Amino acid sequence: MIHSVLLILSWLMPLLLAATAIIAPRLTWKALVFAGFPGLAAVFLVPVGSSVEVPVLLLGTRFGLDQVGMGFLFLTTVIWILAAWHAKGYITTRRSSFGVYFLLAMSGNFGLILAQDMVGFYLFFALMSFASYGLVIHERTPEARYAGKVYIVLVIIGEVLIFSGMAGVGTLAGTTSFAQFGEDWVSQGRGALFFGALFLGFGIKAGALPLHVWLPLAHPAAPTPASAVLSGAMIKAGLIGWLRFLPIGDAALPGWGAIYIGIGALAFIAAALYGCMQANSKALLAYSSISKMGLMTMAVGVILVEPDSATVVIPCILVFATHHCFCKGALFLSVSINRNDVSPGLRRWLTTFLLLVPPLSLAGFALTSGEVAKTMMKVGLSASISVKALTGLAVLLAINSLLTAGLMFRFCWQRFKHSPHAHQPPGAATFLAWGTLVGIVIISPLLLVTFYPVTLGKSLSIGALWSSIWPVLVVSAIGAVLVNRSWLFVPRWPAGDMLFLYLLLTRLIEWFGRVSSRFATAVSVDFLRKLFIPPKAGYHFKSLLRQTESRLGMATVFGLVFIGLLTLSTYLLFEHI
């Protein structure tokens, strides 16, 4: 009973609080932190495997907690609660609007993790996606609006893709319940279209390579706590989508696996490289997220190639996701912390230390969660891939370590050197939430060891320690040398790298429409032109449409169509019988 209540309350509580905002916005704002508590309680109190049926919702929905859900729910609830706490000190304008969007997105994020069927998942996914639009445009600056525009266009395309992919997979599998997913339907070989749709649809959220363009725009634009949850928790929703909808562990999809690995590897390296060129700290962090998500994409690809490896690789994904979530969350929150705001002395030293921990952890420095997660990922993946691929993986990891270290060096440099004073010192909640999160980052190696079958021994070996330390050392050394030679170190490439391609595409489509209508009219000079375009009308696409529409309204055309349809359908039917 209590389990069922918790499973429902986890997503219902934020929703209810959001609704309360209509009557009592102050109450909502006060209770912001507590909205996530039922979810957190569910992590600890609800045993894995329990579920509850809600027949009145949609076409009958099921909520439950499985191994994957448990892992993601933990990291998600923690980051949302801390972000809410942070927001209470940080957000000063438009609080109630922020609170409502924040709570709606939170509800969506919790709900999609708990949903045990496709339709429910889709519902909460959409709720989260659309609500976070409100978070992105919170500042209402032109940049925020532009980022919001790019974001919302991609979200809608993603929604439609996921919808079609989901309908296809659900129909082929004959069920919408994740639990009843069989493997037989995949072997029918009909799903290619849907897998493509799902890859792209969830890829938009997970920041998969050609679809990641919204991330570097949205993160700098959004307020800090929103960026933290966007990058820490919501970005993982795409990953969860893949894990839920694809036949993970049931069937092999080598072709798709290769695509996932390829795209993941590309993102793993290229995004980190591009991130090093960013002047804006949050854009830099966004690229780092894209890069880390690339590794997880690769892991999903490995499972798709080798279904048997799922039992080994999925915990690795969970560990890595947990590490990345906390670390990235702490990094984003630290953007609003300024060392110089703190009075000199012990407290400033402590702040400096705390500020340094997440970057080091993300760079995989020895004894941090980053090192543990990376080692585990390496071990997990190497169990299921060939020797040749193993070498490739090692190279990739090494390159990424260097790049990440570079990223983090640049980030720290910006934080310590260039960070301006805040207009007004952030509230205590901002500090406390950030501090708590950094604390969690510090103890997270222990947490991971407790919850997952992580072998600390491997990561404590000399080789592992050394491999985790040298990139940081190398980069720091190079950085220290180069840091004042701005011509070399600070190329500033715009955030949203490939966005211009999309713009080009839009132009191309417009151009194509213009040219094709001109072409059509030019080629079929007599018939088509007389039918569709009266003399003197322009060849513009819109006017072509409008003219055709008005032609359809002519009595002559209408009568012809009427009689034609009458004849055609009778003819067809008489032919048929």
Place this chain on the structure above:
Amino acid sequence: MAAATPSDILLCLLILSLALGVLGDANPFRGVIIFIVFGLVMALSWTRLDAPDLALAEAALGAGVIGVLFLVALRKQGEKDVSLATQRLRLNSVTIISGLLLIVFIVYLGALGVFSAWKTPGKGLVEPVYESLHLTGVSNPVTAVILNYRAYDTFLEIGVLYLVMLSVFALQPDEKAKFTSTEQYDRMLRSYARGIVPFMVLAAGYLLWAGAFRPGGAFQAGAMLGGAGILLHLSRPAMLLDMRGLVARLSLVAGFFSFCILGILAMLYGFDFLQWPSHLAKHAILTVETASTLSIGLTLTGLYASVERKLISPAIFYSGEEDNP
């Protein structure tokens, strides 16, 4: 089955050629005149097909009142006709191809129509209608169908007439008509009307009464009453009722309302909606018919009056700019 006689064939050819005249005649005014003749010939063919009720209705409504409305609509309009078309059709490859297509379609559909008509129709409901006729309170089977068996349809149909009058009200300008005394009335028309209108009212009453056992009924009687009203209006426009006045409104809804009330009464006494117990059926039917006749007659008169008012000479009836409050 009876074989068609040459006179049948002649009648059909006449109908078709008249239709061609209605559609094809270059002069719209003449087209309307032909349309009235067409309606009368249709009435003839319906008498031939054993449907005298329809013949009466068609002659009075289709050819009569509607024909007059068409005439009025065209009178001041003259040769100039209102057209919605913005683009004129020219002879080019498109129209030629479309025309050819149209011919193919029509030939095909015509053949189909012949084919479908060839099938001997089923027996329909002749037997059940006549079997229960003694329970309906009337001996004219058509009246039994429309006012007893399928009274619900007729109820709604009266609603359509009511609706048309409502629509006309809703589209009229807000000012009340202002009559000027300069209007010259046709003295001859006036005395003619004075003579004929009482007879028309009497005829309407007879048609109404006769509907129970021979051709006739509310619609035919109502159309006759409407004709009388139109005549009256033609001769003395100043006598026109204010159609939005209370009495006119009451008469307009009389048919519809009496249906409602009798239907509700039937339900209150434990019958179905619009069910007439057989011993009361005749009275019930006569009641709704009388009320409907009144409503129909008034509706038709009102329609004529409003069409004419709008179309003939607005300048006489309205001082100043029309429609601008």
Place this chain on the structure above:
Amino acid sequence: MTAHLVITVVLVPILASIFTLFCGDMMRRVVCQIAGLTVLGSTCLIAYQTGHSRDVLNIVLSGWEAPLGIRLYLDGLSALLLLTTAIIAVCITFFAEAYFGVKARSGRLTFFWPLWFLVWAALNGLFLSGDVFNLYVTLEIINLAAVAMVALPRTHESLKAALNYLVIAFLGSLSYLFGVAILYTSHGTLDIQLLAELAGIDGPYILAAVLIFIGLMIKTALFPLHFWLPPAHASAPTPVSALLSGLVVTASAYMIIRLGFTVFAPLMHTPLTLLLGVLGGLAVLWGSVHALIQERVKMVVAYSTVAQLGYVFLALPVVVSGSDLAAMVWYGVLYFVICHACAKTAAFLAAGTLINVVKHDRIAQLSGAAQHWPMVFMAFGMAGVNLIGLPPSGGFIGKWLMLQAMINSGQWLLVLILIAGSLLAAGYIFRVLGIALQTSEDSRPPVPAPLQLTLTTMILAVLPLLLGVFSQLPFSLLAVGSPFGALP
């Protein structure tokens, strides 16, 4: 008792129509409210009883059984449509009260009310009708009244649109009437249930089917017979536009489903439905593209109606009688239609509220309007969510069922069209919202939108979302007397 209750639903609006013809302003408002709430209450009771007894109801009229007399037929579908209509109608009534305001207190606009109640009565009659000829009569009342209401503004545009509408609707009804006549001559009955039992494919049957379907296609504005709809729906006063796009087209869509799955069930999965599907697909694309290039909000919404009605036909080709697919399409299309009715009404009412405060609805000049009237645009957005087919709207559930049926039968082209239609819908909805959400330097104090307008709009905008989230209840109601039993 239920029989009386069912008749009430038709009679009360008729009586209200007659009374409003005689009432003064104060009295008229009282009559409107009493009638509206009575019908709403009755339909709630009817829906409850139908859902509770899980039994269809045949109501004999005039004391004559089916082939001779007319029967009313009440199943879950009718009950649900009656209820939806009642909710929408009450909202429109309250909206119109505030929208017409002082203007409607005297003069010709007072005749809006009797016309409107007559339409409501005819709608209820249509949803209850069990007789093909009776359907014709009710449909005719709806259409003629709609024509008159389109012409209400008495502008050149509205009169032209009304005339066009009248000509087309007249042709449609004649076509339908011809089909009905052929059905009667070959089968000797007009009762839907009896016809469904008797129907067998032969020449006259085919001709009747084609004539009836084409008649209804015209009334449902299926591409390429749709051109009359956008001008008529856009040039009418807003409460009328809402009523037209929300309820009137729903009536003919309902008739297609009702007749298609009973009398004409043997014709499913024949080239006829294929043709309908193709035209439906074209309607989706054509309507959506045109909605994208319109310059006025009301035109966008009107073209969206053309597009959305295309879905009703789009799924028909996958119906193989007797299979699960047919059930999915049946449920999906109906649910889609019902939710579309609510959402479309809400979208029009939102546009109307905007017209009420801004005095125009040109999209280009709406920049920044969302910050002045956030509730209006929120309602528009929520209606848009349903039109796009995003969860948790009911439109999503309808599309989801249709999509599953399409995929199951391997009709990939239809799947693609459905998806393209959703994307295009997102395009035209967000085009309006995007411009409205821009910041503008216009700092004039905004005229507040009247509460009555905003509230009714909001209620209707929320309704499809509720229908999406709590879909079990309506589905169980729909299952009463459904030709396929419960949803598989």
Place this chain on the structure above:
Amino acid sequence: MTVALLYSITGFLLFLMGICGLIFRSSLIRRALALNITASGIFLFIVAQAYKGESALPDPVPHGLVLTGIVIGASATALMIYLIGVLRYVSPGDNDSGEEE
């Protein structure tokens, strides 16, 4: 050829002629006339099908339906004529009541 068949075919031809009239005539009055011809054709078809021969009684149900059809057709025609009349006196750009825009 029986009487019923002859008149049915005539009815069908009238139906088609009416639609052709709708196609080829652009004036509104003419369209209203064409629609009336179409309707007459349909009614003729129905009544002819109800005719059962010289000695037999005709089916009264179709007669009832046609009577309803005639009344509804006349109503629609009247409305159309009225609208045409109003349209003549409202020119483009006129704003009668200032309801919209």
